[in-house]
Amino acid sequence: MDIWDIRGFAAGRPVECTERMATLAAALALVLLVGCASPGPPQPPSLKLPEVVSDVTASRVGDAVRLHWTTPSRTTDKLLIAGPVMAEICREIDASASTASAKAGQNTAASAGKNAVTAPCSPVVVRVRATPGASEAVDALPAELTAAPARLLAYRVQLRNAAGRTAGASAAVFAASGPAPQAVEELRGRATKAGVVLEWRPESGGAETVEVDRSLLEPPSAPHAAPTATAPPTHKIALPGTAKEPTETRLQVGGAASIVADAGGTVDRTAQIGHAYRYTVQRVRSVELSGQRVELRSVPSAAVTVERKDVFAPEAPAGLVAVPGFAGEAGAQTQKPAIDLSWEPNMEPRIAGYRVYRRDLDGDGAWQQLGSQLVPVAAYRDATVVSGRRYAYRVIAVDAAGNESARSDEVVETAPAR
Secondary structure: OOHHHHHHHHHOOOHHHHHHHHHHHHHHHHHHHHHOOOOOOOOOOOOOOEOOOOOOEEEEEOOEEEEEEEEOOEEOOOOEOOOOEEEEEEEEEOOOOHHHHHHHHHHHHHHHOOOOOOOOOOOEEEEEEEOOEEEEEEEEOOHHHOOOOOOEEEEEEEEEOOOOOEEEEOOOEEEEOOOOOOOOOOOEEEEOOOOEEEEOOOOOOOOOEEEEEEEEEOOOOOOOOOOOOOOOOOOOOOOOOOOOOOOEEEEEOOOOOOOOOOOOEEEEOOOOOOOEEEEEEEEEEEEEEOOEEEEEEOOOOOOEEEEOOOOOOOOOOEEEEEEEEEEOOOOOOOOEEEEEEEEEOOOOOOEEEEEEEEEEOOOOOOOEEOOOOOEOOOEEEEOOOOOOOEEEEEEEEEEOOOOEOOOOOOEEEEOOOO
């Protein structure tokens, strides 16, 4: 039956049948229309370009500039990077407009699409292979850039894939050319009660700060056990009650953001007793070039290691006083004569307690310790005295390591009579 037969057949049917046929024809036309829809323009193939580096830092140390960044793990198409990546370091001299041009290039690439490519940087001074994650490179400056005058250096990093293509360079970061500060020499250290004393040969004539880098070590005298898979090595804290401290610490001589004369030494008062430390020292000069504030650092000094053992005696107790009185309930017939002692509490850390000594001035006069245990507070009641006899007292402080202070001043008091 052809279409004309269908129409004729439908024409002879009731209206309900005719409407059903019309609905079926419309649905069939819609299906045919959807099936023939255009797939749209074809997508461009991926260029497999590594993402542009965004976190470059540069630091001038001695006669070289050290650069650090994070190499991305994905391409501009958000695919995992496959194959080697070559990092190229570009250096530009006296480029005060590098920041603006680099930002403009990044914005252009972002607005042009995911496969847009910015202009490569030049001239390239260092090439290193890079893998995803923390990366670094060192630009050893030529002689003309380590001599005066200081000039602004702009650095950018670009990554090339195995085909040699790049998505462009990072924004510029800055360092300084010119002579670096003189390295610290003859560094030595020793432990004292106040902290770790560091000394070195001072350098005159430079408006520079001095920075101390400190690393927490195992005490040299501690036994070194071989690490195991279930028990990784840890930093030991030799004494109880000490707070956990960071493994790496940077200290600035003279206080933060200050320019101080090189006095040839400092005291690390934050070093904890029972810990061992490794110290290096650098001189740092800050300069402003073309509107950019940058630093020049000396190479680190030779390292010294200092162990701050707990061998220092606490301070002697002060302010000892003796007051006669009675022990027991007030008014009771059983009250006994007593002498109450008190002194200023020792505020040093890890004080374990005190020892109280007495001698009978009306007897043999020999010193005797009162009680076998340490007195935990800065007070003591001697209820073993005899009425009318004279007694002398003195006190010493004892720390957690058993170190004893010098004796306090002596006080004399007579036991009261009823």
